[in-house]
Amino acid sequence: MNGDDLRAIRERRGEDQQGFASWLNGQLNRRYDRSRVSRWESGAERIPQQVAAFLKPSAPTVPQFRPQRRVVLAIANQKGGVGKTTTAVNLAFALSTLGLSVLLIDGDPQGNATVHLGQDPGEIEVARRGLYSVLRGGQPFDSILVPVCGGAFTLAPSSIGLAAAETELVAEPDNSLVLKEMLAEVKGRYDVVVIDCPPNLGLLTINALAASDLVLIPVQTEVFAGLGVPLLLETIAKIRRRSNPSLNVFGILPTMFSSRLTQDQASLREIQAHYEGRTRVLAAVPRATLFAQASGAGRPAIEADPRSNSVRAYADLARELAAHLQDAPQDSKASHVA
Ligand SMILES: Nc1ncnc2c1ncn2[C@@H]1O[C@H](COP(=O)(O)OP(=O)(O)OP(=O)(O)O)[C@@H](O)[C@H]1O
Ligand SMILES: [Mg+2]
Helix, strand or coil: CCHHHHHHHHHHCCCCHHHHHHHHHHHHCCCCCHHHHHHHHHCCCCCCHHHHHHHHHHCCCCCCCCCCCCEEEEECCCCCCCCHHHHHHHHHHHHHHCCCCEEEEECCCCCHHHHHCCCCHHHHHHHCCCHHHHHCCCCCHHHCCEEECCCCEEEECCCHHHHHHHHHHHHCCCCCCHHHHHHCCCHHHCCEEEEECCCCCCHHHHHHHHCCCEEEEEEECCCCCCCCHHHHHHHHHHHHHHCCCCCEEEEEEEECECCCCHHHHHHHHHHHHHHCCCCCECCCCECCHHHHHHHHCCCCHHHHCCCCHHHHHHHHHHHHHHHHHHCCHHHCCCECCC
16 A cells, blocks of 8 residues: 555545544554654655555445534443344444444443454453443543454443443432543544443433434334333433433334244334334344354354345445435434434
């Protein structure tokens, strides 16, 4: 890779040399500045191998979307096992293939998104390179960020130590705004920040919602699928009134849908009828073993098998979100719902 190649990549990202240096720093955990980028582009200095290797796989990812705004999207449902993490990981990857710069924050002490992306939460715990160190240790976000999926996007990982934040934050003033405050440092570098929430409505979820512009609610397509969603919507409404008036629901995502099961069909119709005219009900994600297999292999299903019908709903969801970023805010279909 020569200086012209590097400049072309930077220009495709629509960034100046400082912005490009900041993006690289976030991806590679380095401390480059504008003048280094300038020297690489002019040929005055050799491009470091790590930078060249990182930029090479992402070079074909020509941005198709130049978003007019950036968003923070929380993926939340206090019900466990509905597909929040699977959605967060696959959506983050799908957004990156559209040329968007993406940060995925693992906001769950279970560290499932971290494991799903091939990272070791035990090592992260020992090295103090998880979200806990940012929320409680005052460490900058930059110090924990890791590139994942060959540099397609960036992960802020978590480990079990994050569980302590839930109780420790209770004593903090304005304890719902800690993540929002810390995120301000890095948010401007990413088109989309995705936050994977834990399965409860505790302080970590409240922090995620207070830091977000949009919420996506995965709902398993099963009997009584929507149970618990009204409480989540009530919580979202309270956060909107008290600290974050710009928070909106992006939509409901039916997950683990088996089209052959009459019960799943009935549940899907029920979800669609209930939310019609109030918020988007997105295309259902089918039930498929591919998701658990890919997660076991430490990668998103949509990266492992991009042509599978099972992952199409995530590709569509990414396009719908990207299109939303190009709309003027008043055109948005995102809604208050509650
Ligand atoms: N569409 C799907 N088809 C089949 N299995 C799926 C699908 N989506 C997720 N799963 C599997 O279901 C389980 C729960 O999914 P996931 O971890 O994404 O849910 P979650 O809501 O994040 O759970 P938690 O509340 O514990 O954080 C995982 O084993 C995952 O591999
Ligand atoms: Mg999860």
